[in-house]
Amino acid sequence: MKILSPEQLKRVETQTITIQDIELINLMERAANAILNWLKSKIDVSKNSFTIICGVGNNGGDGLALGRLLWEEKANVKIYLQKNNSYSLDNLTNQKRLKDLKIPFEYYDETTKLEIIPNSILIDAIFGYGLNRPIGDEWKPIIDQINQSPNTVISVDVPSGLFCDQLNSEKDPIVESEVTLTFQTPKLSLLIPENQQYVNEFEILDISLDLESIEKEDSQLGYFSMNYVPQFYFKRPKFSHKYDYGNVLVIGGSYGKIGASLLAAKAVFKSGAGLVTMYVPKCGYSVIQTALPEAMVQTDFSDEMITKFPNVERYDTIVIGPGMGTDEKTYRAFEEFLSENDLSDKKLIIDADGINLLSNHPNLLEKLPKETILTPHDKELERLIGSWENSYDKIEKIQSFVQSHELVIVAKGFITQTFLANGEAYFNSSGNPGMATAGSGDVLAGIIAGLYAKQYNASEAAIFGVFLHGFSGDVASQQLGEESIMATDLINYIPVAFKTLFG
């Protein structure tokens, strides 16, 4: 799903109304119903209380409409509306609907001491995507009361006070919500780490905006969620053999870090590649032959590190980096490898120490084949592209980096972002904090390589590989709990992930 700016959302809203021959008030009713249904899927609303704080625009209108729907469901509801003399049209329509049904609401201003129903769910419907300037200090007393209340806070569309696509100042009063229920497409600000305190978690509610109108909007940012998975289904033809599924070489490992390359190689197999060969220092030989008998092993002359890269003619996909170390000898071997081989028809995935070597010697970047996939975590990324001021700046810096070098970058994090060589960026929706564990990145590099080796192109392998990795983590956490997940579990759950996704 594309991530859109407020201006684009407004345009899509207008087009939806025309195409579906409806009015904005109908969309507002859909939005309120979507929230009601979400609430009903979690709790018995008739046995619960709700305090709803509404603003003057359409976000406030959503809140008023929700108040009416909850009232009709026999919930205990208290509605507050900002005192003002300029409301949006549909906000006014919903005020009238409340009055017609004799559903009471109270006005508030900055001096009001909110009487929040004890134990009620607090609904924040003050500002949505229409926030167009930082909210002034006059809002602080109200937002402070919301944030200081012990009640569960649910924000409609966006936590009030939070911009959709630019950074807030640290002083801005912003609602800290438990769950944000956002409509149709996630707003960019919900996805960036600076806003974690306000967003906590979000869910996307479908309000049937016109999907073609969304797709027509020009945006380089997307959110990769479950809906996109079916298009990645691949059925193995009956008459096929292992060479149809890629011949992968994993170059990595050093004394004490053979495990990293082993994890990557196992993940390559589990994601469906046909053959895997590992190239490691001698110290890895018996370990690998024992731990992964399916893999072929070639060893370097050195016992402890890689000092010469192998001949790669027969491999189509090459993973470089897991556990490799950054010794000067390894760097020279890497440089020689990139300089002396025509790699233009090879699919390369570079992780960990491979990326560090590129950062130390940026001249090597020009030698990489087009759409080589790099999978850095933040520290590795910073060494590669320099530091950034904030998440928005980071996105722009990566976009210009991938475009100028024609690379794919998987920027790992709680919400991993995959940047394609044309500058498009996809935010991933799967995964959980249990995956922040040693070796998780090696597994990701292996999964991406396994997919890239098969029928997926670099962009698909990176975007879907990231999702599959996160999804394996999610099924692992359902079985094991987040706390105990190890990288090996992520590998072991890849088959369950595939089965759950594709049946």
Ligand SMILES: NC(=O)C1=CN([C@@H]2O[C@H](COP(=O)(O)OP(=O)(O)OC[C@H]3O[C@@H](n4cnc5c(N)ncnc54)[C@H](OP(=O)(O)O)[C@@H]3O)[C@@H](O)[C@H]2O)[C@H](O)CC1
């Ligand atoms: N397509 C959809 O997703 C739908 C979403 N809906 C809901 O509508 C809101 C967006 O509604 P909108 O009316 O455009 O905007 P808001 O309600 O967020 O706020 C607009 C009002 O707030 C004033 N404003 C803006 N910034 C500030 C500020 N810093 N301080 C004080 N007041 C501010 C603005 O006033 P102006 O002075 O700028 O005129 C507006 O009065 C969306 O988020 C959804 O919740 C629809 O219901 C259905 C379709």
Ligand SMILES: [K+]
């Ligand atoms: K809100």
